[in-house]
Amino acid sequence: MKFSTRAIHVGQEAEATTGATTVPIYQTSTYTQTAVGKHRGFDYSRTANPTRSALEAQLAALEEAQFCSAFASGMAATSAVIGALSSGDHVVVGEDLYGGTYRVFSKVFARYGIAFDFVDLSDLAVARAALRPNTKMIWAETPTNPLLRLVDIAALAALRPAGAVLVVDNTFATPYFQSPLDLGADVVVHSTTKYIGGHSDAVGGAALTNDPKLAQELKFYQNAAGGVPGPFDAWLVMRGAKTLAVRMREHERNARAIAEFLDGRDDVERVHYPGLAAHSQHDLAQRQMRGFGGMLSLTLRGDAQRASAFAEATKLFSLAESLGGVESLISIPAAMTHGSIPKEERERRGVTDGLVRLSVGLEDVDDLIADLRIALDSTAVAALRS
Numbered sequence: 001m002k003f004s005t006r007a008i009h010v011g012q013e014a015e016a017t018t019g020a021t022t023v024p025i026y027q028t029s030t031y032t033q034t035a036v037g038k039h040r041g042f043d044y045s046r047t048a049n050p051t052r053s054a055l056e057a058q059l060a061a062l063e064e065a066q067f068c069s070a071f072a073s074g075m076a077a078t079s080a081v082i083g084a085l086s087s088g089d090h091v092v093v094g095e096d097l098y099g100g101t102y103r104v105f106s107k108v109f110a111r112y113g114i115a116f117d118f119v120d121l122s123d124l125a126v127a128r129a130a131l132r133p134n135t136k137m138i139w140a141e142t143p144t145n146p147l148l149r150l151v152d153i154a155a156l157a158a159l160r161p162a163g164a165v166l167v168v169d170n171t172f173a174t175p176y177f178q179s180p181l182d183l184g185a186d187v188v189v190h191s192t193t194k195y196i197g198g199h200s201d202a203v204g205g206a207a208l209t210n211d212p213k214l215a216q217e218l219k220f221y222q223n224a225a226g227g228v229p230g231p232f233d234a235w236l237v238m239r240g241a242k243t244l245a246v247r248m249r250e251h252e253r254n255a256r257a258i259a260e261f262l263d264g265r266d267d268v269e270r271v272h273y274p275g276l277a278a279h280s281q282h283d284l285a286q287r288q289m290r291g292f293g294g295m296l297s298l299t300l301r302g303d304a305q306r307a308s309a310f311a312e313a314t315k316l317f318s319l320a321e322s323l324g325g326v327e328s329l330i331s332i333p334a335a336m337t338h339g340s341i342p343k344e345e346r347e348r349r350g351v352t353d354g355l356v357r358l359s360v361g362l363e364d365v366d367d368l369i370a371d372l373r374i375a376l377d378s379t380a381v382a383a384l385r386s
Contacts, residue, residue, distance in 0.1 A: 074191025
């Protein structure tokens with residue numbers, strides 16, 4: 001079955017008792033057993049819930065993985081993957097990454113004796129130099145958040161030491177545009193809050209793999225730590241995933257048009273979008289991805305105050321954190337999604353106070369461009385007056 005068919009049918013069989021076409025929300029915490037220790041596969045909803053099981057089957061089919069564990073958030077999924085490590089282990093991490101991931105690595109798991117080195121994984125020589133004898137994991141976002149840089153997944157997979165695990169956060173690309181497991185990754189992580197859910201109404205995460213041992217560790221952590229999604233959130237994410245293919249096509253179409261519009265403006269210093277031919281890794285994006293996604297970032301000419309004024313001046317782009325919903329969002333990463341990274345570290349990596357991130361939604365693209373044009377023109381005039 002092709003992608004759209006899998007999204008709608010895998011895990012979505014008619015309910016056996018009533019024939020309900022849509023998977024029910026099994027809003028229960030426990031299950032009546034037929035005898036002591038005998039049940040129908042479910043005993044307690046932290047361990048397993050039929051709605052969550054349907055979501056996990058659906059997501060595994062989309063990512064072409066054998067195993068999926070769903071979590072209450074993307075950060076819960078991230079924590080579960082890191083939870084497979086032990087004190088004394090070392091992780092090489094792509095330095096351009098979500099601020100929440102940086103925070104949990106540097107402020108939480110580092111206290112447990114796990115070492116993290118943040119390096120530019122797009123440079124294979126740098127990645128190779130960062131490896132140690134105790135390196136047990138390489139963690140990469142591609143495209144990265146918020147600078148839309150790419151990592152060559154296949155090359156990184158070939159580089160990883162024996163016994164080390166390559167993890168790819170596929171949230172920006174989604175399984176519709178990129179298949180990290182096919183390129184050699186061992187684990188794929190998603191914040192399903194974003195594109196997979198797609199409607200800004202549910203929080204969730206997932207970790208997927210084809211490795212039975214890793215899958216067993218993730219399931220153990222899922223049950224032991226208990227960071228699982230409730231059945232209603234699982235149902236909302238599952239409903240959103242059914243339309244992922246058609247939404248991603250529109251997200252990309254709109255984002256491409258907006259990236260080209262912004263790239264043509266004299267008052268825009270730089271646009272970060274791998275779909276632009278001028279992007280330094282455009283060729284890699286064409287090889288590794290099936291599309292370029294709906295995220296982009298830009299730097300305006302002028303000071304950081306102009307970037308904030310621009311973000312606040314838009315009407316259709318809501319000033320908000322998160323991404324991947326049907327509505328368009330705008331943010332200043334340094335002050336919002338990446339505020340947990342120390343300022344000097346942010347700026348060294350290119351996440352300046354003047355960087356603006358756009359999550360391009362599904363509104364009419366002409367309306368979105370008009371909104372951006374008005375906000376740019378009004379702040380350009382203000383900048384000239386100041």
